[in-house]
Amino acid sequence: MPVPLASLGTPSGVAETDAAGREGARVRRTVLPGGAVVLTEAVPGLRSATLGAWVGVGSRDEADHQRGSTHFLEHLLFKGTGRRSAMDIAAAFDEVGGDANASTGKENTSYYARVLDTDLPVAVDVTLDMVTSASLRAEDVDGERGVILEELAAAEDDDDDVAHERFSLLVHGDTPLGRPIGGTPADIEAATRDAVEAHYRRHYVPEGLVVTAAGGLEHDAVCALVEQALARAGWPAGADAVPLPRRTGGPAGEPLPSTLRPGGVLTLERDTEQAHVLLGGPGLTATDERRWVLGVLVAVLGGGMSSRLFQEVRERRGLAYSTYAFDAGYSDDGLFGLYAGCTPSRVPQVTELLAEQWALLARDGLGEDELRRGKGQLSGSLVLGMEDSGARMTRLARAELVHGRFTGVDESLARIAAVTADDVVALAGELLAAPRSLLVLGPFDDDPVPVAP
Template sequence: MNGAVALPLEQAELSFTASGECLVRRTVLPSGVRILSESVPGARSSTVGFWVAVGSRDELPETYGSTHFLEHLLFKGTRSRSALDIAVSFDAVGGEHNAMTAKEYTCYYAKVQDRDLPMAIDVLADMFTSSVIDPEEFETERGVILEELAMADDDPSDVASERFFEAVLGEHPLGRPIGGSPQTIEAVSRDAVVGHYRANYRPQDLVITVAGAVDHDALVARATAALLEAGWDLSASAVPVSRRDATRDLIDRGSPLVVVPRPLEQANLILGVAGLPAADERRSTLAVLNSILGGGMSSRLFQEVREKRGLAYSVYSFTPSYSDAGIVGMYAGCSPVKSSQVAELMVQEFARLAQGGVSEEELRRAVGQLSGASALALEDSDTRMSRLGRSELTLGEFVDLDESLRRLELVTVSGVQELALELAGRPLSIAAVGSVDEPSLASLAASPGLAA
């Protein structure tokens, strides 16, 4: 495979060989269902995912949190299986099953031995298409989700993360918490969640991905049979739902500083700016920048804040990206009395990277780190299954390991500095949880950007 492979929505069949002699195939059924597989030589297990490109950003004000609510409910029983039946199906074969709600998609997945893949497809298809959303189960799960939100609210790093997204992204839908709030979960009605389910869980919305030990033709046949048995009409022609607009959205910062006062032993700090969309051509450069800044034990943040000064145990940077927006953030957990000093050091390190650039040695080390991590991650069928889903839903192209490594090798010292300078000029936001020196953080947040 040379270069990325485009995944046109209108192309019914696609097949190619990726790195490691893995066969990737894709079928788009007339109904709009998309089925992708990556057959890995020598694999004895398979990971299967049922995806829909609906996440927390797609909710209406009256349904905030309903995407995550619905994810819970699909495990609570269908017309032919109880919640216990679903759990037993996977427990009886030593399999794993779960789901994840993100800001732009929801995925229901399972990992099983190769011989149990047909069962996993049948159960996930039943869950996806035929959840009864029983009224009593709905109220029971409302309580479970409220407990989940309470648990997250007891974790200061989770609180800092939620407030940071709101601070950077402001009124943008990506700035909302994925799980909603206790108020919205208390208020949302069963009818609203059922309406959300019916509007977004249709054949043209469904993407099925399988990686590991899989035969594509058998996969398509089994998935088709399972969906038909569930009552879906796959004879009606439909075009798969369009991918989101990948044009970078202009982000209006929500707030320069958000402080959540709490009597904690540690302050949790997150500083950063708006980043790059997922499909930005500079995403490999951003990955290298992140590695150098705070992506490992040899990174600048780790060395300066932890190793040289002993001011924090956990300190790192991160760069989540979405279809039309992204974030570049830096996190540290430290003593409250040291919070202003640590925040200033993080800003200084980013400014030093933007103004002074990086060395060839740092570039080489970062490329090596990312190359090795990418290769090791693909030893797991879960990662390969997720790569297929993100390729189909967000990127519109499949990038294998060889192409990823090639793109990393093209990153230059000047390219990293240029991107750092661009990012450093964007408005800075700070979120802090704990007993911090708010005036000092406010003064830092009032600066024009990370390079000031």
């Protein structure tokens, strides 16, 4: 059974579990004075470790005058603290051969580093110095503004990125969840230091900090390092502090109104050699118990070379080089879609095939061989991903920030094995019945698909 996080540790003590499975990894959790949470997974024999500092705030949490601030902070935290310059931060990781980076999502932000196990103290010290004590100097805000604008310009040059970003807007509507994570160029041009700093001060607090680490480590030692780093930063350490409650909806805790789902067809005209076709609609939330079924559905429909889309669109008809299914889950909403990149003249035929394969699965079901391959692909991807300490570190963070429980590898494999053909068919039908959206990007003067999907 999944292990509730409450059983893995409380402010007054720490419990242990062998929830990670037969490889002998141990997961432990501690709530530190001040409310910060530390979760670790010790993996015997691993000589590296990955550390992540997570804050449960993403682009959807920004006020209108702060759009782009979450991503702006991701850049600014590398620009220096009271103790370190930007060069000092870079040199600290280079000196130990480590990798450091950050990532902004729609519901959380992370700063992470992968180092040798013996260099984990360096990773903790530098990463938490960045997170707790960012200088956020006006000159850095102005200087980094140009870097972010270049990053957004590069993304705008990537037709695939543009297609997926606009598809999210089409499915979610003009809501914080549908808007681009990095903000728009206008958002970044308008961002002020005061607005970015206010966003930082509000959300980067002890009760909102989750530190996860996986690899060659010892839990108590990691906790001690984190406590020391927070104390150096002068962060409050009240004994009665508790972690912030887990997100259960959008910024106001409310689900996305169904009336904001426009659906329909959107054509983006761009001078490209290849057209990008995305068909889909609402998916499952991140905590939906059917997420295992969705994983199998994605694998069967468009997850590999034996999937229906790959076989029908690419192998049998030669209409596309790349075609796949995809999904994303959030606290109160989700997204499911099918993709194909093809010659512009083939868009109507490819669109019809995407819709047809989805409908056939929902109507006629799937055989045992197909089900077995889908489950095997999902299971194999899960287990192989655990070879990477970064994937383990991220899984711990999702357990704390999203699910509220830790599900080990063996438990996850059991959930996948329990998926039935009827489960997959029922979910395919449910998703098919929801408002559907079709986005086509390519060199079109008018809509290449004149009828609704």
